[in-house]
Amino acid sequence: MNDQALIQTVEKLIDAGCHYRVEELESLYSPDFTVHILQEDSSLLSFDYEQCLDLFRSLRDSEAPPLDTTAKFHFSEVQDGIGFVMVTRTMNLLGDGSKNIVFNLTLKETAKGWQVSREHAVVIGDA
16 A cells, blocks of 8 residues: 655655755755665665765756656555655666666654655666
8 A cells, every 4th residue: 555645755855856956855854864775786875864965966066967757656655653665766866877776765754744764775777
C-alpha cells in the first residue's frame, strides 16, 4: 500500500533537487540527514546535510542544466511513525553519465511536515 503524503514529499524533494532550489531542500531534508550511495565499483559515497546542500548549491551556481525528474515509485508506507519510500531514478547527479539508481528513503514527521532523514542509494548501471 502506498502512502500518498510520503510520495508527495519525495516528489517535492525530487523537483526541488533537480532544479537546485536549495531553500526548499533545506526544509525537506532534516538537519540530521545523511545519504549513502553504493557505486557500481562497490565504493561508498556519503554526504551529510551540509555537504548535500553544498552539492546542490554548486550545481545551481555553475548553472548546470536541470536533472531529469522522472521517478518510478515502488513502495511507500508509514510504520510506527517512520516513513519509508523506494524509488528508482535515472540521473546524472555526479557528472559521470546517466545512471539507474534505486533510492530507499527514510522520513520522519516533524513540525515542518515529513522530512527526509536518510537516503540509501544503489547505482545499478548505466541508463
